[in-house]
Amino acid sequence: MAAEDTSKVSEAYPMNGGDGPNSYAKNSTYQRAVVVVAKELLNKAIVEKLDKDIKLSFNTFHIADLGCSVGPNTFYSVENILEAVQSKYRIQGKNSQIPEFQVFFNDHSRNDFNMLFKSLPQNRGYFAVGVPGSFHGRVFPSASIHIAHSSYAIQWLSRVPEAVVDRDSSAWNKGRIHYSNSTDEVIRAHETQYNKDMECFLHSRAQEIVHGGLMILMIPGRPDGTPHSHSLANITLQFLGLCLKDMARKGVVSEDKVDSFNIPMYTMSPQELKAAIERNGCFSIEIMSDLPHALVSDTISISELLASHLRAGLEGIVKQQFGEEILDELFRLYRKKCEENASIFESETAVNFLVVLRRTAD
Template identity: 70%
Template sequence: MAAENTSKVCEAHPMTGGDGPNSYAKNFTLQRGGLDVSKELVRKAIAEKLDGEILHSNTFRIADLGCSVGPNTFLAIENILEGVEFKYKSQGMNSQFPEFHVFFNDHTSNDFNMLFKTLPQNRRYYAAGVPGSFYGRLFPDASIHLAHSSYAIQWLSRVPKAVVDSKSPAWNKGRIHYSNSTDEVIRSYETQYTEDMKCFLQDRAQEIVYGGLMVLTFPVRPDGTPHSDAPTNVIFQLLGSSLMDLVRKGVVKEEKVDSFNIPVYTMSPQELVAVVEQNGCFSMEIMVDMPLLLVHDPILMAQLRASHLRAGMREDLKHQFGEEVLDELFDVYRKKCEEHASAVDPGKTVNLVVVLRRKGD
């Protein structure tokens, strides 16, 4: 069963590796803000929601799903470890700490070399890399005590086939994202999201022990809000608009834009609740909005947006359009972010921290 699930074919969209000026390792400020804000909530969740029976395990296993290259993943793991240790102390088990085993998971194209080079030297855990998509099986049955994922599950397993098919009513011509497109395109993305989340929850239900936790942080679209108005989606709309500007200048070919789509879906809380309830293996313990730490200077915010998106999208954009257009593309994009500062204000972005607990049979 597990071998079949791990064979699921998924597209990889790696963050820019290495430690250069455009690498993810040097452009992680926005995600870092999310980790800082959620720190106490995660510790509280572990203290209150983690099943006490798990504390009798000799080894406590943690999985970070979609870890990228750090340093954010290391900060998240350290926070989790501190939460687990506090849980042990609160149960009067000060001298019975388990050994910690942390699994860093991402696609095979992730820069695991950079990840392992920058592992904290004073870490209190054994580390292992686990390559593969989290939309398939990654671990043996009932082997993980706590799974964590930060700003990763908004990435779909693939671009919906229909949106790049010129013969389909869902062909997304002239756009690179669903949120400002037709109802047919939106439905294609919604269908892909539902299918992917079913796989994600089904596989994690097999891997996480009864009473174990899954902590998820990701951007969402408030219930009832049009897809086109979510700030996270506006970011991709502006990138698509920037590419079309380059088409009009003759720098980029239009057919290249027509065949390029970003497989990111901004779900609503209601959509997440529905798929969790349908799965039936997890209880929704915590679901809270999380404010981001604000940058009030619109020019600085536009620069952060551009550098952050370049680190996240460079490999895909380079493959589709060529590396030679990237400087001009992100210069245009940065200016658009300045012009639309209110639409991409991080203070308007709704991020959720969700804690799911694995139910017993």
């Protein structure tokens, strides 16, 4: 399928909108911490790797944030990028040539754009635009973006692989909501979907980013050679599946609904991403580096942090499958499950890596 067509079949999984107690805006401090620890490396990458003679249109520099959600993290990321670009111009002695900035905030059309724009920083140094659509396909005109950025977004697949919800398939993922602790067939189905999605993602960005422009990705991943079932990001989802199975045994939710529910995420390794980039052939890898451990406020427990952040990210997809009435009980059980297994989270740290790609000439 051509990259331009993927948005027609891509499913939407928006984060919790608004600014309530379960909103993404209030429960994404960990993602913010990842952006904070990446700031210095991001600044260095832009100053050193962005083409010094990059072509501007009408003296305007275009930045795109893919999978922006509702803020405030997207605003912090954009501000970091903008400051780094301005710094590059000053270092080159081009203070008088610093361009104007236009920022495109992209996410699925079901994203809470009202919340996003209501909370835009008042003293921002850029013109803001909302761009609805799946980043698994084209969302911008050709050669129109100078820096594309995405943080904690491309682990989402465009859809659940069809085979894992097909009862007649050897990859049917009965009794589980994620691939990581499942059979080889289920894992392969997700790997195949990931490869298709990355092919479309990279093909689309290659058309949209100008030659010499950059793509900056911050990704929750797993170290090369680490089994999917040992990835800390995946373990958190396994625990949610165990909670749903407990609720099915008690008759709170139906077993059939658990069997047909799968979370469309894939935790990639640097090697997998590198292979996808090399197959695409339109980008050079300037940086691919693990990020330092992201520090979050210690005023709440790890289990409380995990439960609140997971709910902010997954409440919509869970509610769509099981209804709203189970949410409080499900995430109460999830928090308890995390407390019972606290040693796992205390002994391991999540792996995040920064990737900086440069659009090469065709």
